[in-house]
């Protein structure tokens with residue numbers, strides 16, 4: 762599903778983010794940038810060891826913040842590593858932190874003059890965020906950003922599996 766937001770395209774696809782050809786893909790990392798399971802493991806496997814070498818030099822990333830490395834052997838030129846919150850019932854500032862993770866990633870893409878960026882469904886796997894709530898926050902943050910900035914041509918969400926894709930689609934329909 763593709764929609765036009767201001768001068769940009771907001772796109773939802775089902776798939777594996779490691780094959781994306783956007784300028785940057787976003788990694789759902791942990792605060793130590795130590796690698797792990799889920800999309801983090803898949804990105805490091807597909808991108809090769811240079812990404813982890815750069816992560817080690819950076820040292821870490823606080824929850825809600827974002828850092829950038831090159832994309833190693835991925836098609837994407839860069840990986841933006843952000844850290845979403847662990848879901849703890851929704852009463853520990855998780856929504857603010859999840860919004861911040863998306864916003865800081867978008868700002869970093871703009872600062873690097875990138876034109877396209879692809880996000881996974883941050884925090885919805887190991888970190889346990891309910892997908893519908895996470896989808897609402899992720900999409901609203903992207904829509905608000907694109908309404909205020911003209912530089913990014915494409916913001917894509919690459920959803921792993923039909924169920925997550927369908928939930929993101931439902932949330933997007935409610936927001937536009």
Ligand code: AR6
Nearest residue numbers: 777778789791797798799800801803884885886887888921
């Ligand atoms: N492409 C796109 N999405 C994917 C892929 C893929 N190749 N693989 C998994 N997903 P998760 P989190 C989806 O657990 O919840 C790691 O250990 C997955 O189905 O990857 O933010 C890190 O090191 C889910 O919808 O990230 C951290 O410690 C979404 O990506 C922790 O997990 C996010 O699931 C971060 O947990």
